[in-house]
Amino acid sequence: MKRFYCLIFLMLFFSAQSAAQELKETLIKAFTSQDSSDYYFKIAKRKIKTPADEAQYYFCKNARCCDYNQLDSAVVYGEKALHLLQKVGDIPSLLTVYNNLTKVYRKQGQYDKAIQYSLQGIRVAEKEKKENWIAFFNANLSLTYHDFESYPKGIYYGKKALNYWLSQKKLAPDMICNALNAIAINFDDWNKPDSALYYHKKVFRYFKGKDTIYIGDTYNNIGNTLLKQKKYAEAKRWITSAVKISDKNFEINGGVKDNNYYYERATNYTNLATIAFQTDDFDKAEHYFKIAESYVNKSQNAEKLRDFYFQRSAFNKKRNHLAKAVQDQENYIKIRDSVFDVERAQIFSELEAKYQNEKKEKQLLQSKTEIREREIEIKQKNTQFLILGLVSLALLCIIYLVYRQQKLKIKQKEQEFELKSAITKIETQNRLQEQRLAISRDLHDNIGAQLTFIISSVDNIKYAFDIQNQKLDTKLSGISDFAKSTIIELRDTIWAMNKNEITFEDLQTRIHNFIDKAQEAKSDILFNFFVDDALKHKKFSSIEGMNVYRTIQEAVNNSIKYAEAQKITVEVKSEADKVRISITDDGKGFDVNAPVRGNGLLNIQKRIAEINGSFTIESAPSGTTIRILL
Structure with a gap:
């Protein structure tokens, strides 16, 4: 059933299309035929089916009557065509009928009506933005005002038309010629022949050679101007050519x-x-x-x-x-x-004034509309900018949150890595500590026991036997002292190995023990030991602590052995973010520039270099000072 209705619809559609095409072809025959025009118009009238068909029928009747000077009929058909064309919205045909009626009324000398229809045509053209038609109707107004002998206005409207046509990228020579002709004949009948000839002859810029067959009216008009100048022979040549x-x-x-x-x-x-x-x-x-x-x-x-x-x-x-x-x-x-007549001139003024007022009102309304549209556009733009700003802010917030989240993840990973590193370090330190403890136990239990056995054995030998040989007795005493000294060193090493960190307070106790023993051995030497309170709790690694301890020990031993000093001072002070250690004696000093130094000084220098410190020594006959900067 649906297919049946579709078929019926298509048949009616194509039937309507076919009927419209037949009407169009019949109207063309009616318009172009010289002898059978009325016959074809009768056939066309029977083919009318729609208001659009009827509008085209009267449109063609109007055009035919205009071309063949059936002026009264042209007016009747034109008025009917206008009503129908406005109804169906056929703007091109509507503007053509306004143009035809303008020409008819101008021929009849009814210039007020000619102007009225030209202005109506301009209104429609302006509303539909048909710039070509606006220019064309301005040229019509120029010709109408010329026939009414209102030449200044004729020139004004002619120039408006000319300026439009000359402003186009693609020039239309026939339209330019039409405007130039309108301006020139106004100047001619206004008794300004030079201006008339100037505008007439400008036509030849656009029509040359064989094309001049299209501008016979220009030849006639030039001849007409020359005639008024009483240049009869020249005028006759131009008009004969026309x-x-x-x-x-x-x-x-x-x-x-x-x-x-x-x-x-x-x-x-x-x-x-x-x-x-x-x-x-x-x-x-x-x-x-x-x-x-x-x-x-x-x-x-x-x-x-x-x-x-x-x-x-x-x-x-x-x-x-x-x-x-x-x-x-x-x-x-x-x-x-x-x-x-006076009344007609008054009508001209009223028609033009009415048009100008309407135009001003339209421009004012358009200005208000443009202002309103501009305000709306500004509001829309402000809204768009606000939305864009909010979207941008939201995007920035999202980007910031993503960045912050990513940063937190990175920081978390870094913390995890640091934690793992710390755990690994702690585990390593624990393993090292365990190894150090194991080594220290081995040192204490094995080497310490063996050294103690050596000392006991030597002492037993000395007491068990009455040794008369002085050299042997001295040798055994030296072995006993060396073993005792080695045990002390061993204990210091075990002490350092059993600690992860060593403070100056720990070192202070150790150094005090060492100095006390030195004091017992050398009662004639005054020992002073001072540690800045701010540094008592400063921490070192066990290696750094032992190197500092051994360095002070080595320096004090050198002063005891070689300097013949009466006073030895050890000072540990804070200097900015560094630690300065000074070992000073008032002994006899030595030459620091001597080519060969003792092993003690070289050992001190190596130990300080190992813990990234600096070492200097100053010596004079009044004493020696060793400075260590950590």
Whole structure:
């Protein structure tokens, strides 16, 4: 069932399309046919199905009547077409009908209505933004004001049209020519021939060679201006060329006698007749006036009729045919009075004022609308910027949170790594401590026991045997003392190995024990030992602590052995972020620049270098000072 309805719809659609196409083809035949136009229009009328079809029918009737000077019919069909075209929204056809009605009313001398329809056309063109049509209607206004002999306004509107066409990237020579012609004829009849010729001759910039066949009216208009300047021979050449161009166009158009055909010949032969009677060639003037009269009547153009009667009146007056001159003068005045009355001039002003007021109101409304739209646009932009700012802030917050989270993860990993490293270090230290404890136990239990056994054995030998040999007794005493000294050293080593860290307070106790023993051995030497209170709790590794202890021990031993000192001082002080140790004696000193130093000094230097310290020694006959900077 659905397929059936779809088929019916398609048949109706294509049927409608086909009917519209048939109507279009019939209207084209009606418009272009010379003898069978009425026949085709009757057929077309039977094919009308929609308002759009009816609008096109009256549109074509209006155009046909305009082209063939059926002016009253053109007005009737034009008014009907306007109503229908507005209803169906066919803007191009609507603007064309406004243009046709403008031309019809201008031909009839009803310039107020011509201007009214031009202004209505401009309103529609402005609303639809059809710039080409706006320019075209301005050119129409220029021609209408010319025929009404309001030349300044005619020039004003002609220049508006010209400026538009010249501003286009792609120039339209026919439109430029139309505007130039409108400006020039206003200057011509305003009695400004130089300006008229200037604008007329500018046309030849755009039409040259064979193309001049399209500008026969320019040849005629130049001839008309020269005629008014009484340059009759030159004027005749230009107008004769215009007649030849008109005849050639008549052949090209297939012998169609339309509105342009009658209008051009009415103008050409009126001008030729004027030249003939001004040069006193009355027979030729009579001949040309007869030809012109036929064309003028068929053109149904009020301006052409007015010009014709004015020129023929002057001709009859010149040859003393006063009755004919008076008759032509009365015809001229009759036409002029029907066209140029005070009320009509007032209507012109009112129409233009109304249009200008409407335009100003429209511009004001447009300005208000633009301001309102601008305000809305600004609000929208502000809202967009606010949203963008909030989104940016949110993104920044997210980025910050992600960064912070990542940083926390990195920090956590670093802490984990540090913790693992610390645990590993602690485990390593614990293993080292265990190893140190094991070594210290081995040293104490094995080597310590063996040294104690040696000391016991030596002492037993000395007491068990009455040794008379002094050298042997001294040797045994030396062995006993060396073993005792080694045990002391061993105990110091075991003490250091059993500690992870050593403070100056620990060292102080150890050094005091050492100095006390030295004091017992050398009662004639005064020993002083001082440690800055701020450094008592400063910590060293066991290696650093032992190196510092051994260095002080070595330095004191050297002073005892070699310096013959009476006073030995050991000072440990804080200096900025460093520790300074000084061992000073008042002994006899020695030469620090001697090539060979003792092993004691070399050992001190090596020990301090191992713990990244610096070592200096100063010596004089008044004493020696060793300085260590840690």
